[in-house]
Amino acid sequence: MFDIRAIRDNPDAFRAAWNRRKPGLGDSVDEILRHDSALRKAVTDKQDAEKVRNENSKLIGRAKAEKNEDEAARLMALVAEAKSTIETAGEQEAAAKALLDDLLMGLPNLPLAEVPLGSDEEGNEEQHRWGEPKRINNPKDHADLGEALKSDLGFSQMDFDSAVKMSGARFVALRGKLARMERALAAFMLDLQTEEHGYEEVSPPLLVRDEALFGTGQLPKFKEDLFNASSVVDIDTWKRGAEIKLKVGNLNDVASVSEVLSDITEQLNNRDVRWLIPTAEVPLTNLVREQILDASRLPLRFTAHTPCFRSEAGSAGRDTKGMIRLHQFNKVELVSIVENEEAGLAELERMTGCAEEVLKRLNLPFRRMLLCTGDMGAGARKTYDLEVWIPSQNTYREISSCSYCGDFQARRMDARFRKEAGAKPEFVHTLNGSGLAVGRTLVAVIENYQNEDGSITVPDVLRPYMGGLEVIAAS
Incomplete structure (x- = not known):
């Protein structure tokens, strides 16, 4: 608002x-x-x-x-x-x-004046790069590598076939050592953000009400990107079903049809709807909704590792193979609550640096991009994307997005702070970022650490989380 x-x-x-x-x-x-x-x-x-x-x-x-x-x-x-x-x-x-x-x-948030003008990703500006892409002869795609790796029971460690049978396209079942590596990545990220960067770990709800999504800006504009976990189908389906049933019983019983439809409408209007979170940004940011915080408590910094659920409504035909764009994926989210724009812009640099540190310790080459006005999320005033090197695609792909939102979300959530006793409450400013998308990080590790025989070398920082394992061997 x-x-x-x-x-x-x-x-x-x-x-x-x-x-x-x-x-x-x-x-x-x-x-x-x-x-x-x-x-x-x-x-x-x-x-x-x-x-x-x-x-x-x-x-x-x-x-x-x-x-x-x-x-x-x-x-x-x-x-x-x-x-x-x-x-x-x-x-x-x-x-x-x-x-x-x-x-x-x-309406979307107002971009800061320093955000470059542009209509799409072509208008984004590269800020810097870190690391040199490793030369790999004929690099294989992560999906091919993952499917070829066999678990101890002989199943593919990146099992798309089984996932598709139970859930449809854009799902995967990780098994064996790859499943452990995904868990290791999340644990490593959480440990880094909580022990070294001062974030408080939170285990938030995965189902939220309308109000929470309105607060962070996913509703009403991006409803088609969300998964609704309501226990009933939509009202039009109910009405059609009721009309058919009643007409079959008595074609002239118009009063009964009207009565049933009225009852159904009332039930649906009063139903308790929940949404699967598209990112932990939603519950973490809503931790301060409808509160007046003491300025001495700011900044607040939260992190969480959660599954995320997105319909990918606007991505037909994009990244249909592999784990780049799934309906369900894991992510370590970062959220900060600060006082004002000055603090917010400083926090954006800090948050982005915290996300970059994950990639540095994994020794994954990346670049930082300043997004243009047309490629920035609706709730953001300024956004940095981190893009990691993907050898099979010979390019950088987004792995983190860190955004400063000003008081855009706070106004929608009525989240405020008081500078001192008796002072008029002011709206807080919010930030959110990925620290990082776990699935995409797994993709980057698999591809950048692949060996000629199809095995995957385990990065040094992950080995303590994987019982000292050094290589995920090819069968």
């Missing part, structure tokens, strides 16, 4: 910032101001009518006591008219507020 007073006071700044996101998006300012004007007029009309009602209601009793029936009748008519105006203005207020809130909820 955004401060409507700030938009009122400086509409051109918002118009220009949104146009940097997407040409023409700044026109939303005119619509915002139109709804805001209608809202304020309705509020004023209601308040004026309430004043008329209250003042004249007091006079009615006096006129009746004085037996002035004509005056009493006139006053009663004024009160009745005021009540009608209050009701109408109240409906107009609610309608205008709903339209304004829906519009503001669906």
Whole structure:
């Protein structure tokens, strides 16, 4: 959400910032101001009518006591008219507020001036590189390597076939040593972030309500990217089923159809809906929702290792082979809560450095990219992507995204802090980043540490987590 007073006071700044996101998006300012004007007029009309009602209601009793029936009748008519105006203005207020809130909820955050202008990834700017890609003759794809590795029981350690049979495309079952390496990577990342970088480990819920996703900005705009874990199907399916059943029983029983549909609608409107988290950013950031924090507690830094669930609605045909783009994957998330923009930008550099340290200790070559306005996530004001070298693709691929969100999420969550006792609460600023995506890190390790015989050398930092194992041998 955004401060409507700030938009009122400086509409051109918002118009220009949104146009940097997407040409023409700044026109939303005119619509915002139109709804805001209608809202304020309705509020004023209601308040004026309430004043008329209250003042004249007091006079009615006096006129009746004085037996002035004509005056009493006139006053009663004024009160009745005021009540009608209050009701109408109240409906107009609610309608205008709903339209304004829906519009503001669906708009992306304002990019900082330092964010480069661009429409897609071609506009991103490389900041620096670390490490030299290892020369590998005819590097194999991680999926080919993983499928060729056999577990102790003789099954493929990267088992796509079994996963597809039970869950469909974009799922994998890791087995044997590769499953242990995935666990080792997550444990290594968590230990690094908690023991050396000061993050507090959290084991958060994996199912969240609408409010949590609205708070971090995944709803309403990115609903199609989420998995709904509600125990009932959508309302249209229920209605169609009820209509068919009732019509088969009695084609003329219209009243029964209406009654059942009304009951179904009520049940669905009151159902307890949950969503599978797309990332631990959602529950970690919502740890401070609807709170007023003491400034002495900031910054807060949280980390969590969780499964993540995404429908990948807009990725048809992309990375269909392997583990790059799955519906379910593991990730170590980093979230920070700070006071203001100055602290937020400093924290962004720190957070990105914490994510980079994982890649450095794994000795995986990477580069840092500053995302342009058109490639940045909707909730971000500034974002760095870390891209790791993938030998089989002869290019760098995203493995972490670290974003500064300003007070965008805090306003939606009503998360505030107080600088000192008695001071007016202010909205906190939030950041989130991957530290790292575990599955993609596994992909990078497999490909960068592959040997000619198909075996995988275990990176030095992971060996203590794998019982001293040095090589995942090919069968």
